[in-house]
Amino acid sequence: MVTNFLTDANQPDSSSVQVRTSTDPKSGREYVKVIVVGSLKGVGKIIHTLYRLGFAEVTEWSVPTPTKTPGEVMSVMRRCVLLD
Structure with missing residues (x-):
């Protein structure tokens, strides 16, 4: 649902968030x-x-975290890849 991607009023304004490059x-x-x-x-x-x-590995994944949708969770892993 689109509303899951709307910003949260409690979150800092995106202009005040520092973005670290992942590359x-x-x-x-x-x-x-x-x-x-x-x-x-x-x-x-x-x-x-x-x-x-x-x-x-199973241990590379984060603990399942509830989303705003009832009965739904998410888990994240981060992988370093070599760019060509």
Whole structure:
């Protein structure tokens, strides 16, 4: 739902937020975030499937966090990739 992406009035104005770059131009590496959103059971299933495929360890994922949608959680992992 579109309203999930609206800014929160309690959050600082985007003009006052410092943005750190996720790319280190000297090393040619970049951090990429992978986000899984769904039911707790669905998110767990995807995380374990990605583990079995050799994509990421289960412990690399954040603790499932509830979203604004009832019954929905999200989990995030960060991966460093080498840019060509």
